[in-house]
Amino acid sequence: MTRHSGISIDDDGVTLVIASESAGAANPELAFAPALLVVGPDGHPVAGRRARRLAAAGIGAAFADYTSRVGDPVPVIAGDGSVRSAADLVALTIECLLRDQATPQGPNQHLTIAHPDSWSSYQLAELRSALARTGLDELPTALVARAVAAVRAIGASQADALVVADLDRHHTEITTLRGGGVEAVHADDLGSAELDRAVLRHVLGQLAGVPSERDDLVARCCGARRELTAGPVAVVDVMTSQGIERIRVTRGEFEETIRESVSITTLNIRRALGEAAEKGASTYDVLIVGDGADVPLLSQMLSSEVGFGPVVEVGRSTAATGAALMAGDRAEAARRARRRTVAPAPPAAPTSNPPTSTPRSPAPPPSMPPAATAADPVRAPSSRPPAWTPVQPRSPVRPEPAAYQVPVPAEVRRNDWPAPPAQRSGGRVRTAIVAAAAGLSVLLGGVAATSAGGHGGGGYHSHF
Numbered sequence: 001m002t003r004h005s006g007i008s009i010d011d012d013g014v015t016l017v018i019a020s021e022s023a024g025a026a027n028p029e030l031a032f033a034p035a036l037l038v039v040g041p042d043g044h045p046v047a048g049r050r051a052r053r054l055a056a057a058g059i060g061a062a063f064a065d066y067t068s069r070v071g072d073p074v075p076v077i078a079g080d081g082s083v084r085s086a087a088d089l090v091a092l093t094i095e096c097l098l099r100d101q102a103t104p105q106g107p108n109q110h111l112t113i114a115h116p117d118s119w120s121s122y123q124l125a126e127l128r129s130a131l132a133r134t135g136l137d138e139l140p141t142a143l144v145a146r147a148v149a150a151v152r153a154i155g156a157s158q159a160d161a162l163v164v165a166d167l168d169r170h171h172t173e174i175t176t177l178r179g180g181g182v183e184a185v186h187a188d189d190l191g192s193a194e195l196d197r198a199v200l201r202h203v204l205g206q207l208a209g210v211p212s213e214r215d216d217l218v219a220r221c222c223g224a225r226r227e228l229t230a231g232p233v234a235v236v237d238v239m240t241s242q243g244i245e246r247i248r249v250t251r252g253e254f255e256e257t258i259r260e261s262v263s264i265t266t267l268n269i270r271r272a273l274g275e276a277a278e279k280g281a282s283t284y285d286v287l288i289v290g291d292g293a294d295v296p297l298l299s300q301m302l303s304s305e306v307g308f309g310p311v312v313e314v315g316r317s318t319a320a321t322g323a324a325l326m327a328g329d330r331a332e333a334a335r336r337a338r339r340r341t342v343a344p345a346p347p348a349a350p351t352s353n354p355p356t357s358t359p360r361s362p363a364p365p366p367s368m369p370p371a372a373t374a375a376d377p378v379r380a381p382s383s384r385p386p387a388w389t390p391v392q393p394r395s396p397v398r399p400e401p402a403a404y405q406v407p408v409p410a411e412v413r414r415n416d417w418p419a420p421p422a423q424r425s426g427g428r429v430r431t432a433i434v435a436a437a438a439g440l441s442v443l444l445g446g447v448a449a450t451s452a453g454g455h456g457g458g459g460y461h462s463h464f
Helices: 049-057 086-100 121-134 146-154 192-206 214-228 251-278 296-306 318-342 425-456
Strands: 003-010 013-020 029-034 036-039 045-047 061-064 111-115 141-145 161-167 172-178 181-188 233-240 243-250 284-290 311-314
Touching: 003 086, 003 146, 003 318, 013 086, 013 318, 029 049, 029 086, 036 049, 036 086, 045 049, 045 086, 049 061, 086 121, 111 121, 111 146, 111 318, 121 141, 141 146, 141 318, 146 161, 146 172, 146 181, 146 284, 146 311, 146 318, 161 251, 172 251, 181 251, 192 214, 192 233, 192 243, 192 251, 214 233, 214 243, 214 251, 243 251, 251 284, 251 296, 284 296, 284 318
Parallel strands: 003 111, 111 141, 161 284, 284 311
Antiparallel strands: 003 013, 013 029, 036 045, 036 061, 161 172, 172 181, 233 243
């Protein structure tokens, strides 16, 4: 069974939710580690309840209150004087949670970390570097805003703008989401710790003696605050120097103490809605999440201010649950991508003009299908004609030389007289013979004329 992990970085600790794909978010495994990490003498980090016991015993270097200091250039100082960066401490806490919960790591498991919405790109880079130093970068990991993860856990909204008020332990982040991304973030001082302190102040004002266990008293006041969200009255039993005292707290007394802080948060939510309207949003939704989100006064004041009630989701694990679901979404997308990669691709269409530089062997005739290999299934020969017939290469045809080449006329002479036409060698011989015969006839004729003149007229005669 594949399980996916979701982490939520709170301002007072780290929350882990492990959700299986079969069960979804119905039965998630939840673990919380406060912002307390103890590095033992052997250098082994310890988080959670064991870290509290070791810190109380003074064993190892104890680091506290570091989740809200990621990106701070000043390191966190332990009780023994050793220093660590806040990003490294957060990464080590996540590693301890995953190790203690025996979370499997492999190609099918994914991790999503929900960080505060107000974190800058520098803080995210610091956390990524710290995760790489601890070796968690080997597990496919994604970083998302807490508001985005909370919406994934509750369900997508169809409104143009969604305002998410996340009540953390020490403050409230009011985030505007548009198109699935963070558009603006505001913060105020309202948190679950302030709600608990409101009950604590009222109880301390009613005590006659001195409380013996302050930590136990804070936990009891936190429980009374949760009771007041569902009922009109809560009772707190306190062990004091005078004995056990029972202090009664009504919802009216509690709301009167927190009214000013709640009104500021309501004003900030209304301001976020107004900014979204100025940017073109026509429909809105308000989502209140976190421990203390179910305080009735907050929903009542918000309904009277904006005209509609918010969607309320109680619990610190909302963002971590959404992160685990997003890890499962990414794993499913990766499986689909692998299936598309493994599926055989259709054969590519042959080109009409294959490159002549690469020799190709002649293709077999259409009636002879290619032989099947071990990787391919045996296919029956197809009766359909082939889509194309390979052309057999031919040797280049050279023209035969002509029996007789027509002579090219000679160039015109410089004196503008044309050159005599070219003749064959046989014509030149006949011309020479004719000229010699003509010369011989002229010579013989001259000799005959000289002989005839000697006999008929005076002249020089030779007598032998």
